Amino acid sequence: MKQTAPHMKTSGHKQTISREEILSRLQDPAFALVNVMPKETFEAGHIPHSINLPLGEIEATARQVFPVLTREIAVYCMGST
Amino acid sequence: MGYTNVRYYVGGMTDWGESGAPVERVEAPLTAAQATRNLQPISARRVSWANCLDILANWPLERLVGFWLGIIIVFGFVYWAAGIGMGWGLQAGNTTVKPDFNGLGTAIYFSFVTALSIGYGDVIPLGPLRILAVMEGIAGLLIFGCVISKLVSHRQEELVEEIHRTTFEDRLDRVRTNLHLVLSDLETIDQINREHSALPSHVLKRLESSERVFTGELKTIHDLLYRTRLLPEEDALESLLANLTLCLAALIDLLNSQTQRSAGLNADLKTISNLANEICGECVPRTHAPASKQWMDQIQELAKKLA
Numbered sequence: 361m362k363q364t365a366p367h368m369k370t371s372g373h374k375q376t377i378s379r380e381e382i383l384s385r386l387q388d389p390a391f392a393l394v395n396v397m398p399k400e401t402f403e404a405g406h407i408p409h410s411i412n413l414p415l416g417e418i419e420a421t422a423r424q425v426f427p428v429l430t431r432e433i434a435v436y437c438m439g440s441t
Numbered sequence: 442m443g444y445t446n447v448r449y450y451v452g453g454m455t456d457w458g459e460s461g462a463p464v465e466r467v468e469a470p471l472t473a474a475q476a477t478r479n480l481q482p483i484s485a486r487r488v489s490w491a492n493c494l495d496i497l498a499n500w501p502l503e504r505l506v507g508f509w510l511g512i513i514i515v516f517g518f519v520y521w522a523a524g525i526g527m528g529w530g531l532q533a534g535n536t537t538v539k540p541d542f543n544g545l546g547t548a549i550y551f552s553f554v555t556a557l558s559i560g561y562g563d564v565i566p567l568g569p570l571r572i573l574a575v576m577e578g579i580a581g582l583l584i585f586g587c588v589i590s591k592l593v594s595h596r597q598e599e600l601v602e603e604i605h606r607t608t609f610e611d612r613l614d615r616v617r618t619n620l621h622l623v624l625s626d627l628e629t630i631d632q633i634n635r636e637h638s639a640l641p642s643h644v645l646k647r648l649e650s651s652e653r654v655f656t657g658e659l660k661t662i663h664d665l666l667y668r669t670r671l672l673p674e675e676d677a678l679e680s681l682l683a684n685l686t687l688c689l690a691a692l693i694d695l696l697n698s699q700t701q702r703s704a705g706l707n708a709d710l711k712t713i714s715n716l717a718n719e720i721c722g723e724c725v726p727r728t729h730a731p732a733s734k735q736w737m738d739q740i741q742e743l744a745k746k747l748a
Binding site for chain 2: 374375376377378379382383395397398400401402403404405406407408409410414415416417418419422423426429430431432433434435436437438439
């Protein structure tokens with residue numbers, strides 16, 4: 361993850377979110393969950409209510425999907441194995 | 442990108458899946474026939490011969506052979522028992538088969554001969570056993586047909602698997618060869634670039650052509666890492682990734698000293714950047730050896746430079 365979402369960096373340090381918080385906020389419409397994996401991997405399995413924005417397309421599509429820059433977003437990919 | 446409220450779920454899908462939390466999948470759409478069938482209540486589904494044959498055809502070979510042998514043995518016992526209780530029995534030549542141990546052997550032999558539709562005629566059923574023998578003949582042939590088709594399809598599957606594997610290995614060889622060609626092309630173009638202030642148009646076209654080949658092979662390796670049904674040995678994968686890294690580095694060097702770019706070249710560069718950006722040790726679905734992961738991370742770093 362540390363190297364997989366470089367486009368979403370907000371500053372030098374990155375804030376993280378826990379699994380428990382994601383679980384508790386899955387139904388929260390103000391909270392957006394973004395999966396940055398390729399489409400095939402997303403289709404094979406993802407966290408419910410996630411939006412798929414593959415890394416390669418994120419530059420082009422992020423502003424269309426999330427026009428408000430203060431929107432609360434959680435980003436994830438495959439994670440460390 | 443300007444977003445101010447972004448957080449990262451470091452564990453990602455690996456942690457999520459291991460915790461047992463719900464995972465959503467995009468199912469392949471049902472075919473029209475499957476959808477219609479699933480909408481019917483179970484009681485309304487017709488139990489037809491075709492359905493029974495479908496069920497049999499889906500059984501594994503061992504179970505199918507076991508079922509077939511079981512039917513033959515059961516029918517053999519029935520022929521034998523009918524001789525004891527009912528007095529119909531079997532007849533071998535001019536004598537009735539006796540209800541003893543030898544008679545049981547003859548009954549099972551007759552059952553095999555009937556199930557295989559051989560019909561020597563040395564043993565014949567008497568009375569209502571003839572109906573039973575016909576029924577066994579039909580059932581035996583159908584099940585035996587399923588066994589034979591299973592054996593044939595098993596062999597075909599092996600052949601198809603072999604063809605897939607050979608094609609896959611050929612494809613990997615082609616990728617490796619093409620990456621070597623691209624690398625030597627890029628080095629030659631770089632040399633020409635150093636000797637001339639601007640690249641001649643035919644060399645520019647050669648660069649575009651190499652770009653296109655490189656994009657295709659990058660796409661192949663990208664697919665290879667994300668569609669994990671077939672994967673090369675870790676050593677072979679590492680060598681492919683090393684070749685890819687070298688090509689990417691050579692391309693970036695060349696582009697740093699060369700500013701002439703056509704629209705096609707720019708489009709290819711964008712594709713290369715996007716694809717290479719998705720090749721990283723932590724992004725790919727499968728865990729690879731540390732050496733391969735290092736190459737993947739280098740490829741992603743180079744992709745950032747290209748972007």
